[in-house]
Amino acid sequence: MDYKKQNNPAERPLVEKVLRGDTNAFKVIMKNTEGLVAQIIFKMIPDSEDRKDIAQEIYLKAYRNLASFKFHSKLSTWIAQIAYNTCINFLEKRKLVFFYNGNDHNESVDEVPGIQHHNPDPSDNETEKLLFKQQLSKILKTEIDKLSPVYKTLITLYHNEELSYAEIAEISRLPEGTVKNYLFRARKILRDNILLTYKKEEL
């Protein structure tokens, strides 16, 4: 996707065109950044109607404040920052808890058989492997959804969008160390919860 390009030189003329009133140029910016914005909104906002309103609000904000964009970062990072802040503000206004995770338990799951039965050995049957992957993907999606909005956003930005720690820190305005720490915790919660799900299914 376009937003992954480093220091995209096409951004400056595009922004200047928008500032001169070219709405088509803004459409291009939207097209280039919509994927990243969607990732953030879908991970943070549960209701689809709210998502629609927030998505519009983000781009209207970006348009109104484009003149203040100083090219210190990528345009996509700047817009993602607006998206993240807008979502956080929305959650705060609605008094939705965005850090609590109900499944953040300390129970040891090391002895849970779970995934270890599914050894991804290349000698395994291909169909079995495919089925396992599909099953895991489904469970994973459910478990990611159970994470707190901030955790699932950070984990998606890092592992799915493949953004760097620095970019995520800029988007979320969290120190890089905090981003790393949250990512570690999110991965651990995810693993523990998946193992518990497997355990429950086996009982």
Add this chain to the structure above:
Amino acid sequence: MKDKHLSDAEIQQYVLQKKCDAYTLEHMRHCTNCKIKAVQYRLILDGIKAQEKPVFEFSLAELVIEQLPEHQQKKPNGRAFSYYISFMAIFFALIIFYLFGSNLISLFKGITPISIGLIITTVTGLLVILCIDMYKKYRMKIQILNFD
């Protein structure tokens, strides 16, 4: 080799192929328990990477474009605005001094220089603290509103 298993943080580092020390690499070669944990983390990370990317079920561009104002307006120049405010403040101060200057001077005539010094220091100190506080609050609000 120590009996202790690797921590989750160390295993995650290993799976993410970040810097690992020799002990971690050696331990991973022999410890089945940690190997299993690493495989589990690897599967989870691959699974997240393979997750379908969300797409809006409506045309966002169309919705936004029809709400855009006719022409993008440039933000007022912040520096010019602060010059204007400073100029106005100096202008009004001069007018006040011109009108009530003699009264103000006679007001301070009876006070000892040490008292004047104390008053000026206290007022300046308070003003500096207030200005710093106002600036901090302003920066915070600007950050929240994404205006920078």
